[in-house]
Amino acid sequence: MSDINPLLQKFDHPPFSKIKTEHFKPAFQKSLKAARKEIESIVSNSDSPSYKNTIEALEFSGNLLGRISSIFFNLNSAETNPEIQKLAQEISPLLSEFNNDLLLNTDLFKKIKYVFDNRTSHHYSEEQLTLLEKIYKNFTRNGANLDKEKQARLREIDKLLSLASLKFGENVLAETNNFELHISDESELEGIPNSVKDSARELAKEKAKEGYILTLDYPTYIPVMKFGENRDLRKQMFLGFGSKAFKNNEFNNEKQVLDIVELRLERAQLLGFDSHADFVLQERMAKSIDNVESFLDDILEKALPAAEKEIQELKSFALEKDGLKKFQKWDKAYYTEKLKQKTFDLDEETLKPYFELNQVIKGMFEITANLFKLRFEKDESLEVYHKDVVTYKVFENNKYLATLYADFHPRPGKRDGAWMTTYKDQYKHDGVEERPQVSIVCNFSKPTKKQPSLLTFNEVTTLFHEFGHALHAMNANTTYPSLSGASVYWDFVELPSQLMENWCYEKEALELFAKHYETNEVLPLDYIEKIKRSSNFMEGIQTTRQVSFGKLDMAWHALKSTKGITDVKAHENIAFASTELLPELDTICMSTAFGHIFQGGYSSGYYSYKWAEVLDADAFELFKKEGIFNESVAMNYKENILQKGGTIEPMKLYKKFRGRKPDPEALLKRAGLI
Known part of the structure; x- marks a missing residue:
């Protein structure tokens, strides 16, 4: 390895082309040492706190460690390999240990x-008070008030949880990558779009096989x-999809699920909470298990009769x-699509x-320009971690606002799904404002020799969804990084x-x-009307599924x-009992591949997806009323929601934007459930 470690040199944007896997461990070791030294200097300061x-001083400590961590774990999600996974x-555990030590x-x-105790004798801004409370709570919610014996157990739990969560994700990725359905006879693929067959044929060729190879990647x-x-x-x-990490092999996640649940519960109870949910919900808008369960039951009451009818x-x-x-x-999606085509004369293909x-990206940028006065310029000078990644510089009134990395196609080293992440958050320190570096990652069909990457309408909404997260991060205008962008409840x-x-x-917009x-022909008006009319198609089933x-x-x-x-x-079956619409199958299990809750932060x-749907339906009603490109509504939303991050309690922010609390009926009306 070269003596020069790019991760330990001064850099703004990640120097991907220079980073090798062997650079990470020494970079983590040095940055951990530097972060510990910064903490020690705070502790040893003899001045009054x-x-x-x-x-x-605490908020702005560990900057290098944070940047190296973001690069490493983002690569572990989007461009991993056995060496990175092993690392x-x-x-x-080293990061868990450091976090616990802190x-x-x-x-x-x-x-x-x-x-914290002397806060009332100072004139702190709302953002300063929010940060102070957040840091104080972070310590008390992570064992600062526990005795030494319990603190030692907490350290052990956090180490075990970090390893179990990593193992969970690795198993799901391995199961996804290991599944291949080799089809020799094209007649078995009747009805499947040509673009999917082209990709399956190209994959078979890459693997020196005749015919087609189908995978569990979403675009297939x-x-x-x-x-x-072919039923x-x-x-x-x-x-194959439903049994991921639920088979009797080395990638089975049942142990990981039970371990994670037990460790989270023990951790919460060590800290004085009845359950992990009680611990988490203390820092959520919903506040309590009863509120979440009532919220889900209220929606289910409206959705289930519709779902059963559908x-x-x-x-x-x-x-x-x-x-x-x-x-x-395995019949539901197929007949839903056929019935949708018949009902609305609308074919996804x-x-x-x-x-x-x-073209969708270009239009999305144009919509953003109309709403928030942002401009996106492709910048090929920035280094990327894979040739599929495209980079943009984002400007607001000709002033640099952010960098956007866009990574849109599946590959073996990339986990399924879609997400937004950052390589650097926005913040202001020592008279300098740091602007964010944001990434959106999706899994859309790759272009083939015959045609470019064409999206389903559902993929279009997925792209806009992740871009909405990116706008939250890119428009951030806060002082402190831990309150910036999407760092909210x-x-x-x-x-x-x-x-x-x-x-x-x-x-x-369309x-x-x-x-x-x-042909460059605009989507015909009757198709647009059909899309709108079909937006609530089988909404009862969809809502019941989310609940x-x-x-x-x-x-x-x-x-x-x-x-x-x-x-x-068995535990999963009990949870699904009130929402099950079709016969249960013994060989499938959602929990063992439910990355959102066992690997992600959910x-x-x-429940927050549905909770936020109430907010978004109510918020969009204002845009519909005043015009979907109304400048004053857009600026109001930008200033009170996008720019503020987590500096103010979210319901206060929402009320500043909307002038009142959200109306839950807006969602049910939009969904056609009332």
């Missing part, structure tokens, strides 16, 4: 407590389930169309040529993302980007005891 020498198993530092906590899996006329093929794909419609349609008497889970990826964080999806259904990739995920999350994390819970599937928080 103050906001500046304690709270701000993650070594690095995560949060359990008695002398440091005394200084923080002194500043979803079209097969929606359009594949047995759909069944194989569905069972399932009967699908069963009747399948019987009438194909004589299908035993309707199964007919729409796809109007949603060429680059978890049940508020989905507002900007879900709000952006609304523009995908509006004629004025006309900016829905253009045929060959079921929220209920599964709470079933694992609202537990006050794990005694007697040894069967992951434990006790999956």
Whole structure:
């Protein structure tokens, strides 16, 4: 290895081309040492504890460690390999140990407590008070008040949790990558879009095989389930997807699920909470388990009758169309799509040529320019971690605002799904403002030799969703990094993302980007009307499905005891009992691949998608009333939501924007459920 470690040199944007896997461990070791030294200098300062020498000094410490961590863990999600995964198993415990050393530092906590206890004798800004309270709570919620024995156990739990969560994600990725369905006869792929078949053929060629190889990557899996006329093929794909990390092999995640749940519960109870959910919800808008469960039950009460009626419609349609008497889970997406085509004369494959990826991106940028006066310029001078990644510099009134990394296509080293992340957050320090470096990662079909990357309408809304998160990060205008951008309550964080999806259904917006990739013809008006009319199609089923995920999350994390819970599937069945619409299958399990709650940050928080839908439906009503490109509404939203981050309690921010609390009926009306 070269003597020069790029991660330890001064850099602004990550120097991806120079970074090798072997650079990370020494970089972590040195940056951890530097961060510890910064903490020690705060503790050893003989001056009386103050906001500046304690709270701000702590907030701006560990900057290099944070940047190296963001690069490493973002690569572990989007461009991993066995060496990085092995290193993650070594690095995560070191970071847990450092975090525990910080949060359990008695002398440091005394200084923080002194500043906190004396806060009323100073004229702090609202943002300063928010940071002070956040730091104080972070220490008390992570064991600062525990005795030494309990603190030692807390350290052990955090180390075990970090390893279990990593292992969980590695197993899901391995199972996704290991699944290959080799098809020799093209007739078995009847109904599946040509673009998917082209990709499957190219993958087979890469692996020196004849025919086609189908994988569990979303751009393959979803079209097969929606359009594949071969029912047995759909069944194989569905069972492959549904049994990820639930098979009797080395990648089984049942132990990880039970370990994570038990460790989280023990941790919460060490800190004086009844359950992990009680611990998490103390720092959420919802506040309590009762509020979350009432919220989910209220929605289910409206959605379930509609869902049961819709399932009967699908069963009747399948019987009438194909004589299908035993309707199964692998039939739902297929017959939903067929019935949708019949009801609205709307074929997803007919729409796809109007949603060429680059054209959609261009239109999305134009919408953003109209709303928030932002300009995006492609910048090929910035280094990237994979050739598929495209970079943009973002400007506001010709002033540099942010950098955007866009990574849109699946590959073996990249986990499924879509997400937004940052390589650097926005903040202001020592008279200098640092602007954010933001990344959106999705898994859309790759271009083939025959055609460019064409999106389904659902993928268009996914892109707008992640871009909404990115706008939250890019527009940030705060002093402190831990309050910047999307660093908000978890049940508020989905507002900007879900709000952006609304523009995908509006004629004025669609006309900016829905253009045929060959003819440049704008999506015909009757298609736009059909998209709007079909937006609530099978909404009862969709809403019930989302509620079921929220209920599964709470079933694992609202537990006050794990005694007697040894069967992951049995516990999952109980959680799904009130929302199950089709026969249960013994060989599939959601929990073992539910990355949101066992690998991501959504434990006790999956309900927040629906919670934020209430906010976004209510917020978009104002745009609809005043005009979807109304400048004053957009600026009001930008100033009171996007720029403020976590500096002010979210309901206060929302009321500043909307002038009142959100109206829950806005969501039910939009969904057609009332």
